[in-house]
Amino acid sequence: MQPKLLEVGGVTKSFGGVTALSNGRFALERGSVHALCGGNGAGKSTLLSIVMGIQARDSGIIRRNGAEVNFRSPREALAAGISIIEQELSPVPAMSVAENIFLGREPLAGFGRIDFRSMNSMAQSLLDDLHFDIDARTLMMNLSVAKLQLVEIAKALSYDAEIIIMDEPTSALGEAEADQLFAAIRTLKLKGKGIIYVSHRLSEIFQIADTFTVFRDGAFVDSGSMATVSREQLIQMIVGRPLKEEFIKTNTPGDETLLSVRGLNSTNRVRNVSFEVRRGEILAIFGLMGSGRSEIFERLFGLVGDRGGEVVLDGRRISVSSPAEAIGLGLAYVTEDRKGSGLVLSASVRDNICMAHLPFLGVGPVMSGRRESQSARDMIEKFRIKTASDRLEVAGLSGGNQQKVVLGKWFLTAPKVLLLDEPTRGVDVGAKREIYRVMSDFASAGGAVILISSETDEVVGMADRAVVMRDGRISGELSRTELSADRLVHLAA
């Protein structure tokens, strides 16, 4: 029997008496994809940082091709053929693809000059070999996120990596771009490489992985072949309790139109978009990255100027020129980029929750600390935000809890229409379910939800109706009975 590419067993790690990981184990075969599953805080990141030599383990064994190894730094792991592609890529944007791949080990000509010709041709043959359609001389800043990831893969292989760890690689990708990545992963499998794949998106795991290991609360739960496990079983292992349904949907659309949009234009080629959403309804906007979905929200929320089009809210024509006006009219906007535009990470949970409602939490220009803390406490309770105090920095919270802080901020403004842009991205299964519950309850109480999502499952599971965007225009509309993943993807591509 061939030794396994990587075998990890009985790894434990504790920080100051708190166990972060007990019995961390998994095995990776040559030419396969192994999925690591688990919610936030399950111990995946700790285990991976131990494998990569970033942190030292307290006990346990790591075997590479059957031989015991003990990496003390990522450099040693890389030398042994293990490479990691982080969730947040850090390219040098003003340098070319080839320069990025060979950063720090550029081939040299005489007198210390860089031999650009051989560097470019080496990079290009690497990319061609993987069937990536990328020119090695392109600047990184001109590439899409998906292509950046492909460059990272090429870079990993340029180090002769046999094992590539991918941490949430699709978190910034649309469905079509994710397909590019999956094609690349299949090429890697054929070359006999092993992939460790970390993702919260279960449909992807079923699409691409061969085997899985589940962790929960820092402990090993189960492992096996993807062929032998169902989606429901996997969710149950991750969450630790039986889940009847992945989605929660109890709302029923009413008859009264709450928001209607006619002939709306926005930035980035968004032209002549029309739709309406009723009280009690969840309307999904589906489309690929760059199809103009978020630009609709930015225009509705007053972040970009009026470029034509009519917006009617509650029977009254509105013109929104700033987010403050939009908030005043009863709109709330959960942006796609939680850390970039959703939260002030250096501020406390309380200050973040109160941020969009400040004029109502004081007398004139003077804030009322009592009202602020009461509001924060209400929202922490409502959304079951796990934090020791409302005065703690929001940066210390898990992704799911951070997203709940964003929701708390907007619910405090008592909105009529919720604009949600990828609200469950990078959020674990348990928190996802709570976000679905919030959406459903909000609609049931007479509000309207507009949900932008790249995940077909989510759209099919939650939406009463979906409009599909393609190249800045609406390419079709599907009612709840017509909704299916095939139709959505067909209209979007």
Next chain:
Amino acid sequence: MEAKQTIAPGTEARGGGLRRRLAVYGQKYGILVALVLVCLVLAVVNEYFLTARNITNVLRQTSINGILAVGMTFVILTRGIDLSVGSVVALAGIVAASLATTSSTAGVAGGPYPALLAIAVGLSVGMACGAVSGVVVSRFAVPAFVATLGMLSAARGLTLLYGGGRPVPELTPGFRVIGTGEIAGIPVLVIIFAVVFLIAWWVLSATRFGRHVYAAGGNPHAAVVSGINVRRIRFLVYVISGGLAGLAGMMLAARTGSALPQAGIAYELDAIAAVVIGGTSLAGGVGRVTGTLIGALLISVVNNGLDLMGVESYYQQVIKGVLIVAAVMLDQARHRRE
């Protein structure tokens, strides 16, 4: 055995709790602890240090830099910097002085004018300088470093143009009150600084504007989406900084009795030093004006102590440099631990 079990965890928790609490205090009040320690050492080493006269002297020396540092705190909290305050000190000082001088050659025709009018004009000059920087930063998206570097040069040039490069002497007694007056034995300089500090502390901790400053500096994108007018906030903090620089400039002129065209050179550096030593992050969104107060006091106390011990003033600059870098290194180490 049983008793041991019940007692042991308790004592351990108390010990751990105390240590943790000390660590928290250290983090929160590290600079204050440093200030107290320096004061204790100086009190032991030099019997003159703790006399009322010396303490008043230290506070008087802190006032002008302290007022500049308070304005600088607002700017730095929004991820900005104001390099122009030293030049604005000179410009506002000389313009106000020209209205409040009995000299017929250096003064404005028809003078001297009432002190309050001169002060109002000086404040307006400072705020106008800040408003120009603010517009350049907030509307035209010029980096604050560049915009205020421009103002540093322009305001100094305007000062020289306005006064023909000559000082404005013979200031009226009414105007000199803000620099030399005393109320109940406390210098007016110190009283003005205390009032400025208290108002700034209240504005930053208790008002909506304060919340907006922290949000706009912590993450401007998130602040905009939350309905905060970040451009307006960015504009206003430079107006505040400029206005306080104008106030400091007039206090300096009133204290020395004449407004000098070369006043305030390099004052921006001491103001920035006080803010940074006080724990405000140059990355924006984190910091407190109480820290700035302690930072400004620490700089003055160290200078004063070195003076009392007869250390040459050149060494004082070296020690201040070490102090600035050490304070930020400590801060960084703290963040890494967290």
